[in-house]
Amino acid sequence: MSGTSTIGEAAIQAGCKYYFGYPITPQNALPEYMAQRLSEVPGGVFLQAESEIAAINMLLGASVAGARAMTSSSSPGISLKQEGISYMAGQELPAVIVNVMRGGPGLGTIYPAQSDYFQSTRGGGHGDYRTVVLAPDSVQELADMTALAFDLADNYRTPVIVLADGVLAQMMEPVRIPSRKRKKLPAKNYILTGAKGRPSRIIHSFTMDPKEQEDHNWKLVRKYKQIEQREVRYESFLLEDAEMVVVAYGTAARIAKGAIKRLRKENLKVGMIRPITLWPFPTKIIQETVKYIHDFFVFEMSAGQMIEDVRLSLEGKGRIHFYGRPGGVIPAPVELYRIISRHYYQSKRKKGR
């Protein structure tokens, strides 16, 4: 299946019956898929909103009404959704937002890129909040991450972002769509259904009292700490004997894997750490790895954003190399193979002295 249809089907299998979208390349095939499929799902609702702002707020309404719901867009559209995402974080509402990234800033290009890393992991909206950010690197992982996103959103009552890009969205690979695992999730005792047989409920993020706001902020921070302790996911690849470790995610990691296989054939011992959750960022594995590997090679399809999290994790230890191709350019593995090998030999000579 294609990446977009996979996201759509995985969402539906995870119990998502409501999708609010808006056309923007390169994610159009997802709303198109949902328009067709949700008409076949009993009670399913597909709605093309008048803007991404309206779509994210319809999602907020659906989430308030207790439904599993989703929206998707690409970079410029995701910028429009930031206010809504901040509200849902503040109001502690579960939601899944898919960003099929493209080159930016501004209208940018429709080619795939990873330049929304800061926007996604630092919270693109206002206020102290984080969103869980999942970064799949294959069509199968698109399915798994979409399903996971719904569970994490419901479990922690928070918006979750699935960060894909044009390559992942449009490529086709064999995939097994996970069926909904009946995980033990907290009951939705906050949703608005009409105050029948119970007191009326309020979902709001406004308060006139700064103390009340501060307490709420610390409550959110406690939630985020919990997520940081429990929900970090990453993949490590050939680290055991590695002398240089690549750090890359999503499509960039796929390209890096191709380069590493080639390097290994020439006995250049390169491994990789692939963050799957960009937030919470896999700091621990990086801090453990630097104990026995000195050189870290960060590769991103951007001008370099995740590199800051790598630098934060390393706290001055080790040496960081960087290679970035922003703007939607998709480097071939051989190009990366040449760059890494040059950095590899340079660092070998430095160690040699």
Add this chain to the structure above:
Amino acid sequence: MKKINSRPASLKEAPFHYCPGCGHSIVHRLVAEVIDEMKLREKSICSLGVGCAVVAYKYFDVDTVEAPHGRAAAVATGIKRVRPENIVFTYQGDGDLAAIGTAETLHAANRGELITVIFINNAVYGMTGGQMAPTSLVGQKTTTSPAGRNPLKEGYPLKFSEVLALLGGSSYLERVAVNNPANIRKAKKAIAKAFQHQKKKSGFSVVEILSPCPTNWRMSSVESCRWIDEVMTKVYPLGVIKEKKC
């Protein structure tokens, strides 16, 4: 002697925080009375706009969500699509609905969303201190039109209900006022009719309510009510703007 009036059940006990003579307080009571009389309290969900009434969840004893500024109609759409059997209404001021929320409101109407919009038109932004609103009248002095609204620079009073009436999805729109006993009685009937249109699934319903804002109009409550009669209703005529059979 028998007591013949009491606080509507759908209103919580909290006293209103609104200014003396504010129209919001009156409209809150009318909406609550209609909800009581039509027995909608257990089915109602309110999507609140941002403005003086952003804390209306302290007063309406119904399930309420606070929508981002201007997005109440979109949030209400999301709720109604998930829970079609519930009665969903928004409660918004003129800035929330006809300025920042123009697109959301217009498209919800165009899609014929089965929601009811309580649209408070007091010709200013109240909560933020009396700035010009899209509904401010020509020549009206506000903190952001100190010399009086000049149409050549700041445009004309936006008659949004009339705009919404042109859209196929809207089924009932009436403009009322809460500035004198007769108008208040009509306003209550209009609110009831709007909820009726939603119950009958006939389409998008709006009640636009000309509402006094003495503080920001720099008038007394009584003068504000008079100003509505003498000036405001000339620009915003009262009456049914559109009504499909239902």
Add this chain to the structure above:
Amino acid sequence: MKGTIHIKQELCKGCSLCMEFCPKGSISLSKKLNLKGYFLAEFDDKKGCTGCATCALMCPEIAIEVYRG
């Protein structure tokens, strides 16, 4: 038809809408203040009251209880 009203002093904000529209003119603004510092509306039974509840209809604060009988 005879009526009377009771004005809950702590709810009244002295907006005077009840006085403006009372057909009998039997409500006036007194010099007394409530805890919030608003001048209070005051009902004068001698001026008559039919229990028409116009005052309650106008009162934004739902501060007026109307009795009729």
